[in-house]
Amino acid sequence: QVQLQESGPGLVKPSQTLSLTCTVSGGSISSGDYYWSWIRQPPGKGLEWIGYIYYSGSTYYNPSLKSRVTISVDTSKNQFSLKLSSVTAADTAVYYCARLVVPAAKTAAGAFDIWGQGTMVTVSS
Amino acid sequence: DIQMTQSPSSLSASVGDRVTITCQASQDISNYLNWYQQKPGKAPKLLIYDASNLETGVPSRFSGSGSGTDFTFTISSLQPEDIATYYCQQYDNLFTFGGGTKVEIK
DSSP states (O other), X not given: OOEEEEESOSEEOTTSOEEEEEEEESSOTTOTTEEEEEEEEOTTSOOEEEEEEOTTSOEEEOTTXXXXXXXXXXXXXXXXXXXXXXXXXXXXXXXEEEEEEOTTOSSSTTOEEEXXXXXXXXXXO | OOOEEEEOXXXXXXXXXXXXXXXXXXXXXXXXXXXXXXXXXXXXXXXXETTTXXXXXXXXXXXXXXXXXEEEEEESSOOGGGOEEXXXXXXXXXXXXXXXXXXXXX
């Protein structure tokens, strides 16, 4: 059974870069059937998609965050990572990694079908 | 950007009640609509994909319908374990979520 686990600092200073890693276990990140995504949720608020990466390295980002976001993949470690630069208090949130079913899939295309447990990141000096 | 508007933002119902949540898209998204359940302190869980298809293992009291711009999510008989916030999500153009509906027991 595929599982995702986020890791990284829980506290980041304003103007610095937030860095998180998601480790995939129980399956290969190189499966062609999935994109690997980051989603965040500010305290008490809704969900915001940040971006995704394919195992080949191709990426797509939310236009509202595109200038500050970089997602990368390390297939040898079965991991993918998020970097968000120039953070402010508005970036304080629970950050989730999630598996996104590719649009060409026969079922659940476009759905985030497996999620990590989430990690809280606070931006504060 | 496609905006997703959910209503109500919260509701209170009794065990056994039928609960209905609506989600409206700002433009036609065909059936490219999924529903999630999020319990407090937990990650969201996929319940329904493509507007009306039940994810494997999800109880049959959950259902979804709709296409175009208007969608409905229904719990046919509310159970105590259904206390959660429910989100719709479109994937016609990138990915956006509705604002959520918090379901509580009366």
